[in-house]
Amino acid sequence: MTENIFQAASSGIGQVITRFGADVLIETAGGELLRCTARRKLDNLACGDRVQWEGQAQGNAAVTALLPRQNVLERPDFRGRLRPVAANIDLLIVVTSWQPAPLWEMLDRYLIAANRLHADVLLVMNKADLRSTHATAEAEACLAEYVQMGCDVLHVAADQNQGIADILAAIRGRTAIVVGQSGVGKSSIATQLLPDTDIRVGSISETGEGRHTTTSAMLYRLPTGGALIDSPGVRDFGLIGLDFATLETGFPEFRPFLGECRFHNCSHNHEPGCAIKAAVSAGKIPPRRFARYLSLLATV
Numbered sequence: 001m002t003e004n005i006f007q008a009a010s011s012g013i014g015q016v017i018t019r020f021g022a023d024v025l026i027e028t029a030g031g032e033l034l035r036c037t038a039r040r041k042l043d044n045l046a047c048g049d050r051v052q053w054e055g056q057a058q059g060n061a062a063v064t065a066l067l068p069r070q071n072v073l074e075r076p077d078f079r080g081r082l083r084p085v086a087a088n089i090d091l092l093i094v095v096t097s098w099q100p101a102p103l104w105e106m107l108d109r110y111l112i113a114a115n116r117l118h119a120d121v122l123l124v125m126n127k128a129d130l131r132s133t134h135a136t137a138e139a140e141a142c143l144a145e146y147v148q149m150g151c152d153v154l155h156v157a158a159d160q161n162q163g164i165a166d167i168l169a170a171i172r173g174r175t176a177i178v179v180g181q182s183g184v185g186k187s188s189i190a191t192q193l194l195p196d197t198d199i200r201v202g203s204i205s206e207t208g209e210g211r212h213t214t215t216s217a218m219l220y221r222l223p224t225g226g227a228l229i230d231s232p233g234v235r236d237f238g239l240i241g242l243d244f245a246t247l248e249t250g251f252p253e254f255r256p257f258l259g260e261c262r263f264h265n266c267s268h269n270h271e272p273g274c275a276i277k278a279a280v281s282a283g284k285i286p287p288r289r290f291a292r293y294l295s296l297l298a299t300v
């Protein structure tokens with residue numbers, strides 16, 4: 001049942017499923033959906049947040065505390081202020097395709113963002129049916145470099161329900177989001193991952209809100225295990241405010257060589273005695289990745 005039937009004295013831990021303006025819908029530890037008001041100082045709750053809730057004497061429930069976040073994805077609102085959108089994300093599913101062609105620099109930005117969130121990355125190459133006709137030799141070489149780096153890659157055709165089970169298996173036990181450039185098939189993949197979405201939204205409407213029409217992010221439990229946090233605002237999340245430290249540490253293949261440059265503040269660009277450039281020359285760092293590092297460096 002999804003009605004707010006509980007003892008006034010009851011309380012517990014829950015997770016934010018979605019927001020309704022100032023209110024939040026939480027799932028209690030017992031698996032029940034509960035609409036809660038939030039104290040004013042808790043106006044920054046995000047989908048995925050773990051919280052403490054308490055039943056109130058009036059018969060409704062309130063979120064009384066935000067438990068520590070593992071990470072939080074933020075976006076600027078219409079006033080340009082950063083607002084939390086989703087929290088406690090374990091896995092970034094970065095979708096790209098053969099048509100439109102992959103924007104590798106965008107993928108690198110997602111890898112940097114994942115590193116900053118301490119989240120894992122799954123690269124999904126969608127539209128596998130177009131690979132033989134649309135994949136250029138250059139694109140195949142770029143992809144091979146990610147595989148060489150140890151990046152997890154899945155080839156999927158969302159339109160043909162091909163590879164979706166592999167994505168579900170990768171999500172199992174984790175909370176994931178789907179991100180990527182426009183037109184690559186993110187909503188096609190989300191639809192395949194969440195065939196029962198209407199049922200879920202219907203069950204939420206039983207709590208008396210009517211249909212869930214906000215664009216707020218929503219957490220969906222997957223029957224195969226794990227969860228997907230999804231909304232248009234989550235899907236097109238990108239990296240903003242890139243600084244040098246975030247950039248440098250966002251290239252995991254640089255790690256064995258960091259600290260070995262002649263200058264401690266080496267930007268791995270024009271400096272002599274650069275260990276990163278030496279590693280590129282020695283074939284230990286993929287040259288295309290390094291070229292894109294330099295172009296990202298010009299933006300920090």
Ligand SMILES: Nc1nc2c(ncn2[C@@H]2O[C@H](COP(=O)(O)OP(=O)(O)OP(=O)(O)O)[C@@H](O)[C@H]2O)c(=O)[nH]1
Pocket residue numbers: 126127128129130156157158159160180181182183184185186187188189
């Ligand atoms: N050939 C082919 N087309 C696909 C596949 N998956 C999705 N598409 C098509 O690609 C187009 C874009 O798919 P969407 O799911 O809307 O892509 P999106 O990433 O959500 O796009 P935005 O909303 O612009 O960000 C649609 O016309 C889909 O039918 C696939 O596996 N193969």
Ligand SMILES: [Zn+2]
Pocket residue numbers: 261266267268269271273274275276277
């Ligand atoms: Zn250097």
